Amino acid sequence: MAELEEVSSAKCFGGYQKIFKHKSAELGSEANFSVYIPPIFTQNETFPVLYWLSGLTCTEKNFIEKSGFQQYASQHKVVVVGPDTSPRGLNIEGEEDSWDFGTGAGYYVDAITEKWKNYRMYSYVTKELPTLVQQNFPVDPTRQSIFGHSMGGHGALICFLKNPGMFKSVSALAPIANMSMSPWGMRAFTAYLGPDKEAWKEYDATELVRKQAGKGGEIPEILIDQGTEDEWFKDGKAYLLPEHFVDAAKEAGVPVKLRMQEGYGHNYYFVSTFIRDHFEHHAKHLTK
Numbered sequence: 001m002a003e004l005e006e007v008s009s010a011k012c013f014g015g016y017q018k019i020f021k022h023k024s025a026e027l028g029s030e031a032n033f034s035v036y037i038p039p040i041f042t043q044n045e046t047f048p049v050l051y052w053l054s055g056l057t058c059t060e061k062n063f064i065e066k067s068g069f070q071q072y073a074s075q076h077k078v079v080v081v082g083p084d085t086s087p088r089g090l091n092i093e094g095e096e097d098s099w100d101f102g103t104g105a106g107y108y109v110d111a112i113t114e115k116w117k118n119y120r121m122y123s124y125v126t127k128e129l130p131t132l133v134q135q136n137f138p139v140d141p142t143r144q145s146i147f148g149h150s151m152g153g154h155g156a157l158i159c160f161l162k163n164p165g166m167f168k169s170v171s172a173l174a175p176i177a178n179m180s181m182s183p184w185g186m187r188a189f190t191a192y193l194g195p196d197k198e199a200w201k202e203y204d205a206t207e208l209v210r211k212q213a214g215k216g217g218e219i220p221e222i223l224i225d226q227g228t229e230d231e232w233f234k235d236g237k238a239y240l241l242p243e244h245f246v247d248a249a250k251e252a253g254v255p256v257k258l259r260m261q262e263g264y265g266h267n268y269y270f271v272s273t274f275i276r277d278h279f280e281h282h283a284k285h286l287t288k
């Protein structure tokens with residue numbers, strides 16, 4: 001069993017907000033992740049688990065320090081796990097040069113180019129981390145869901161759509177919903193996946209939802225919130241493109257609720273405002 005080292009622990013809403021580190025086999029580097037454990041009243045009790053994926057520049061800390069989610073995790077009795085956003089400290093040439101590429105910008109894909117071969121956040125999030133969590137924390141592996149913000153919203157959507165049955169539900173706040181058409185996505189996919197755009201489709205939420213035609217009845221409603229004053233969305237900015245995802249989902253018969261939130265930006269003020277709704281969305285699937 002992989003060894004976990006506790007980095008920090010703080011009591012919060014009756015439960016504990018913790019950070020752990022370990023040596024990741026997928027990433028070939030040390031990796032940190034956060035875990036919120038709700039109050040435990042019964043011995044051997046297990047909880048559903050909700051995976052949170054963060055956006056560009058984030059570590060495992062942004063969400064736990066800025067969103068205020070712990071009160072809802074405590075109330076709904078859900079374990080919440082949040083990984084870092086890329087491998088770190090690999091000394092790859094150029095990995096520290098940009099805020100939206102390299103370190104802090106793993107985009108939840110498994111890179112196939114030689115230079116970025118350690119950037120395997122997709123396998124880390126869908127395989128290594130859930131295994132670690134199931135081995136070390138009181139979770140029920142049959143009740144898992146996933147959500148995220150921006151790059152992490154993209155990550156949540158693709159992890160859900162690529163793994164039917166693994167997650168009970170998905171939601172996203174201001175996701176990068178069509179990576180192949182987003183300037184962020186085009187740069188990252190070219191570097192991590194190479195120039196063949198067919199390979200990009202495997203990690204593009206809009207392309208993946210398009211492929212769900214005929215399976216709509218099996219997919220629970222996907223919740224997406226988008227701020228109208230989001231600097232990556234307003235005035236025709238084409239970084240997020242939630243409308244492309246909604247159109248493709250509609251064609252495929254997949255239920256999506258896109259809520260346009262008047263006046264909100266791309267920041268954690270927006271995330272913290274709507275995070276309660278996202279817990280309620282997932283609790284309907286996880287706690288019944």
Ligand SMILES: N[C@@H](CCC(=O)N[C@@H](CSC=O)C(=O)NCC(=O)O)C(=O)O
Binds near residue numbers: 055056058066099267
């Ligand atoms: N250049 C800025 C902005 C970076 C930024 O806005 N990051 C967002 C995610 S964007 C898409 O994935 C974020 O979540 N930031 C963390 C936070 O705590 O606000 C910068 O370098 O900060």
